[in-house]
Amino acid sequence: MARPKIHEDDLLDRLTEVFQAHGYEGASLSRLSKATGLERASLYHRFPGGKEEMARVVLDRAAGWLVRHVLAPLREPGRPEERVARMAGLLGEYYLQGRRSCLLDTLSLGGEDSPFQSRVREAMATWVEAMASISSEAGLPREEARRRAEDALVQIQGGLVVARGTGSREAFLRVLDDLPRLLAGTDG
Amino acid sequence: MARPKIHEDDLLDRLTEVFQAHGYEGASLSRLSKATGLERASLYHRFPGGKEEMARVVLDRAAGWLVRHVLAPLREPGRPEERVARMAGLLGEYYLQGRRSCLLDTLSLGGEDSPFQSRVREAMATWVEAMASISSEAGLPREEARRRAEDALVQIQGGLVVARGTGSREAFLRVLDDLPRLLAGTDG
DNA sequence: GTCTATAGCTTGATAGAC
């Protein structure tokens, strides 16, 4: 732990990118090694649990990011609409305006047998609840707030899939722009 | 070609399911063999190009389905809203109400180097154009019709991702129910 | 903490019997 923290963070960033781009099965140790500059054995030294542990750590880290940047705005000052806009801006940065995929998408392949299913489920639930809270605080009835939060997650995820599939990030950016209205607006 | 056509169709159905559930890299020949009941070598007899050809055929077949069930309603009788509802119903069946993932999602991992990138892009473009046409026919200005069609694709794909991730298909079904209003409504 | 070397298994793919 005498190592500079930036080192560890950089490493996790690189690993994250590979899992985002290729999913779990596509993230071979060769790719992970190449992306990090560390040999396979060095990766095993840091992650004795191997590839599965890497994905777990990377996913938990992303979930932590989510809590810090999506849940946090709840306790910050400002109108709900402004806070949602801030969240949208941070999401845009995180996903590089749609150039990166979401781990909750790429690590959820394989269905029931996936070792990450429960983690993905929890992360999505947390995300939805946080957005539902903002929406509720904005004055919307509980049920509608929750519905809108689910729709928001649907649109974010769909925007990323469409961006990856078409190469055009336009629709994803429109989703982000529209988030304040969707979650906190009274006309939508 | 003396074989009953049902055989070939069944085979392609099974292959499709594996690619939907596991993506390209996760669809190992073991899984494809197990799912079809054919040994590896038999699969190679039918698909000399191997796994990549299997995915290509499966993807082209899905694109064909799309043309027949999404483009076709354009030329059928009925109000645009009704025809969109019919498309939504067919999509619900195709994706088993959200229990199945979309090939355009699962085969688009890997980014630029993916051998299916152009196919996925074309399929998504076709899909959007078809929906934009219905929307335009419903009386919406060209630009808005196209925007709504893109949003529709975003919501369909997002609904499937969220269904896979959360295990709850509620949000996806809501997307389908809402499609007629989104594409042909004057209030959304 | 990183490396080289290697083990053992699974992968995608082929040859040839039936």
Add this chain to the structure above:
DNA sequence: GTCTATCAAGCTATAGAC
């Protein structure tokens, strides 16, 4: 047209030097 047997290459993972 399907199979068994087999191949080389890639995979995940480990051992041990430095």
